[in-house]
Amino acid sequence: MVERTRKGGTPLLLLESGNFLFEGKPRTDEEAAAARRRAGLILRVYRRMGYDAVLPGGADFTAGPSILLGKEGSGIPFTSLNLVSSGGEKAVFPRSRSIARGGLRVLVAGVLEEDGIPRDTLSDFGWKILPAEAALSRFLQGEDAAAADLVVILSRLSPGRNLAVARSSPVPVILLSPPSPDGAAPVFTMGSAVFQSRGKGTHLLEVSIPRATGERARAGFAEGGAAKRYGERRRRLLAEMSAMDERRRSLYRKAVESYDDEIREADGKREISSRWIPLDANTPDDPKAASMIDAYRRESP
Numbered sequence: 001m002v003e004r005t006r007k008g009g010t011p012l013l014l015l016e017s018g019n020f021l022f023e024g025k026p027r028t029d030e031e032a033a034a035a036r037r038r039a040g041l042i043l044r045v046y047r048r049m050g051y052d053a054v055l056p057g058g059a060d061f062t063a064g065p066s067i068l069l070g071k072e073g074s075g076i077p078f079t080s081l082n083l084v085s086s087g088g089e090k091a092v093f094p095r096s097r098s099i100a101r102g103g104l105r106v107l108v109a110g111v112l113e114e115d116g117i118p119r120d121t122l123s124d125f126g127w128k129i130l131p132a133e134a135a136l137s138r139f140l141q142g143e144d145a146a147a148a149d150l151v152v153i154l155s156r157l158s159p160g161r162n163l164a165v166a167r168s169s170p171v172p173v174i175l176l177s178p179p180s181p182d183g184a185a186p187v188f189t190m191g192s193a194v195f196q197s198r199g200k201g202t203h204l205l206e207v208s209i210p211r212a213t214g215e216r217a218r219a220g221f222a223e224g225g226a227a228k229r230y231g232e233r234r235r236r237l238l239a240e241m242s243a244m245d246e247r248r249r250s251l252y253r254k255a256v257e258s259y260d261d262e263i264r265e266a267d268g269k270r271e272i273s274s275r276w277i278p279l280d281a282n283t284p285d286d287p288k289a290a291s292m293i294d295a296y297r298r299e300s301p
Contacts, residue, residue: 002014002049002050002286003286005204010102011101011102011103011104012101013052013053013099013101013106013108013152014049014050014051014052015051015052015053015054015108015152015154015176016046016051016053016054016055016154017055017057017110017154017155017156017176017177017178017197018055018056018057018058018059018060018110018112018154018156018178019057019058019059019060019156019178020042020057020060021038021039021042021043021056021059021060021062021067022035022039022059022060022062022063023035023059025062026062032063034300035062035063036063036067037296037300038296038300039060039063039067039072040067040072041292041293041296043067043072043073043076044072044292045289045292045293046076047075047076048286048288048289048292049286049289051076051077052077052097052099052101052108053077053079053097053099053108053109053110053152053154054076054077054078054079054110054154055078055079055080055110055111055112055154055156056068056078056080056083056093056110057112057116057156057178058112058116058117058118058156061117061121061125065125069092077094077097078093078094079093079094079095079096079097079108079109079110079154080092080093080095080109080110080111080112081095081096081109081110081111081130081132081135081136081139082111082112082129082130082131082132082135083112083117083127083129083130084127084128084129084130085126085127085128086122086123086126086127086128087126089130092127095109095139096108096109096139096144097109098144098148104149104150105147105148105149105150106148106149106150106151106152107144107145107148107150107151107152108151108152108153108154109139109151109152109153109154110153110154110155110156111132111135111136111153111154111155111156111157112129112132112156113129113132113156113157113158114129114131114132116129116156117129132157132161133161133164133165136153136165136169137168140165140169140170140171140173141170145170145171146170146171148171150172150174150209151169151171151172151173151174152173152174152175152176153165153173153174153175153176154176155175155176155177156177156178157177159177159180159184159194159196162175162177162194163187163189163194166187166189166190166192166193166194167189167190167192169190169192172190172191172192173192173193174192174193174195174207174272175192175193175194175195176195176196176197177194177195177196177197178196178197179196179197179198180196184196184251185251186274188272191272192272193207193272193274195207195274198276203276204276205274205275205276206274206275206276207272207273207274208272208273208274209272210272
């Protein structure tokens with residue numbers, strides 16, 4: 001599907017907002033070895049699929065920094081604004097990634113919460129995490145952000161903090177945060193938007209943004225882009241979606257209440273719109289990536 005979308009000319013970004021390599025802390029040496037093999041496979045598949053930007057989360061350092069900074073992580077476009085060396089504040093990963101897509105210059109950066117990596121782990125690596133809002137403020141007020149056609153932030157921050165960033169940003173931004181159990185609805189405010197991703201490559205996120213002329217433009221974020229080729233599939237899903245409407249509305253009401261009335265979709269004109277499109281399968285359509293996954297399944301105990 002990724003290849004078909006790209007060949008169809010749809011502006012597509014493949015983005016990862018962190019904690020994608022490891023699930024829980026291994027209890028034995030055997031579990032640690034198996035987890036590292038799986039993490040290595042994920043990185044190879046990401047490299048093959050051509051991800052545009054990847055924010056490493058705290059859990060991704062479970063096996064130490066070598067898997068990200070060494071050979072296995074080579075070629076993966078990691079980014080983090082506020083993970084730096086403890087001495088000179090040198091960035092551990094590039095602070096942002098500039099991507100040309102669909103005739104636009106898109107600037108993508110990632111930000112970690114301050115307690116995203118345990119302090120003793122940071123000390124062992126010789127790193128520290130700068131205050132997130134301060135790092136974002138400097139970045140969003142900088143020349144690169146001002147010159148970009150679109151700024152996307154991969155965020156590990158809480159919904160409330162993401163909302164505050166969206167409202168205070170001097171430029172319109174798309175904030176993409178990890179999925180949450182309550183499935184909070186997108187928030188549109190001050191020309192910016194906050195989305196929670198839907199995990200494990202199960203959906204495409206299609207986002208429409210206005211051009212300067214007022215024309216609507218389509219752009220894909222997270223795991224996908226426009227899916228016009230899948231109209232028939234979407235029509236078959238309409239019956240299932242209608243049954244979910246009430247549940248979705250209930251989840252939205254709960255999300256609004258959980259933010260203590262902070263969310264106001266009427267902050268400004270809602271110019272950005274979006275929709276999630278379910279995928280038929282959770283397996284890359286790239287033959288080489290699928291082959292790597294099959295080989296891993298055969299070889300893993």
